[in-house]
Amino acid sequence: GKGGLKNVADPNVPKTKPGELGSFKGGLKALPEAIAANLGDRLKLNWHLTRLDRTERETYIAVFSTPDGQQEVEARTVVLTTPAYITAELLQPLQPEISSVLQTFTYPTVACVVLAYPVSDVKQKLVGFGNLIPRGQGIRTLGTIWTSSLFADRAPAGWQTLSSYIGGATDSGIANLDAEQIVQEVHRDLSRILLKPEAAQPKVLAVNVWKRAIPQYNLGYFDRLQQIENGLKSLPGLYLCSNYFGGVALGDCVRRGFERAQEVSEYLQQSD
Ligand SMILES: Cc1cc2nc3c(=O)[nH]c(=O)nc-3n(C[C@H](O)[C@H](O)[C@H](O)COP(=O)(O)OP(=O)(O)OC[C@H]3O[C@@H](n4cnc5c(N)ncnc54)[C@H](O)[C@@H]3O)c2cc1C
Numbered sequence: 001g002k003g004g005l006k007n008v009a010d011p012n013v014p015k016t017k018p019g020e021l022g023s024f025k026g027g028l029k030a031l032p033e034a035i036a037a038n039l040g041d042r043l044k045l046n047w048h049l050t051r052l053d054r055t056e057r058e059t060y061i062a063v064f065s066t067p068d069g070q071q072e073v074e075a076r077t078v079v080l081t082t083p084a085y086i087t088a089e090l091l092q093p094l095q096p097e098i099s100s101v102l103q104t105f106t107y108p109t110v111a112c113v114v115l116a117y118p119v120s121d122v123k124q125k126l127v128g129f130g131n132l133i134p135r136g137q138g139i140r141t142l143g144t145i146w147t148s149s150l151f152a153d154r155a156p157a158g159w160q161t162l163s164s165y166i167g168g169a170t171d172s173g174i175a176n177l178d179a180e181q182i183v184q185e186v187h188r189d190l191s192r193i194l195l196k197p198e199a200a201q202p203k204v205l206a207v208n209v210w211k212r213a214i215p216q217y218n219l220g221y222f223d224r225l226q227q228i229e230n231g232l233k234s235l236p237g238l239y240l241c242s243n244y245f246g247g248v249a250l251g252d253c254v255r256r257g258f259e260r261a262q263e264v265s266e267y268l269q270q271s272d
Helices: 030-042 084-091 096-102 172-176 179-193 221-232 250-270
Strands: 048-054 060-066 069-075 078-080 110-118 130-132 141-145 159-167 203-210 238-240
Touching: 048 078, 048 084, 078 084, 084 096, 096 221, 110 179, 141 179, 159 172, 159 179, 159 203, 179 203, 221 238, 238 250
Parallel strands: 078 238
Antiparallel strands: 048 060, 060 069, 110 159, 110 203, 130 141, 141 159
């Protein structure tokens, strides 16, 4: 609206200490579900952006493939929240320089493996958020979040839920394993760290393999951002808002969303 966007915290949200981990009672999906409920029928699901054109009227035409066939939307501003490799394709015709910079962002494969064990199989009561495992320790798993120690209602009494991450930039081989093999890699590692050696096979609650998981902030990152910022000057009204740009954590994504919304709002007001 004309008054700009208000970023006011709900007073019912509990106060947290800096660095403290948080989630929602129903898991992180509560956030996109709440946003979706708020947007109502302005939210279009399964609309796949296939092309973006710029007009002489200083607007953009976004072409979507949708369940009801092709749809075109003309708008004065566009915010691309797609990953770098998709944004690279979309911007190729409009701004090949940004496109080639975006193609250099790599997204290694990471698997998230959620396993449950009877607490009697755990060496000692787990109190804390989890453990990270430095490379060079001979352990393949990257780290484990002690989910049911950290958050309420994540396991029935007598059970421990553990969410482990495996793969990443130093272990591209993870992409060649199937879900069962990945579970066995994680179970073996957990048996060497948190579990009693005789621990039985876990209940497997989830194995999600993210083929292209998290963009890497490799050497040269700030130069690439500068090139992107420069290229965007020739595309007024076009914004990028994604985790390859200014932080990957969910909190960064939320902050960035508010910042972009503010920029869009200001742009629309001055070009009225
Ligand atoms: C395994 C894993 C564990 C993580 N753990 C944590 C954690 O513990 N804490 C934390 O803070 N962060 C964590 N993160 C990071 C955080 O989840 C991400 O950085 C964040 O969700 C990225 O949000 P995004 O909106 O930038 O991108 P995404 O959530 O990837 O959204 C991009 C969207 O674009 C859509 N899309 C792609 N192409 C098109 C197209 N052509 N047309 C229309 N839509 C398209 C995709 O479907 C997708 O929905 C984790 C990430 C991963 C992968």
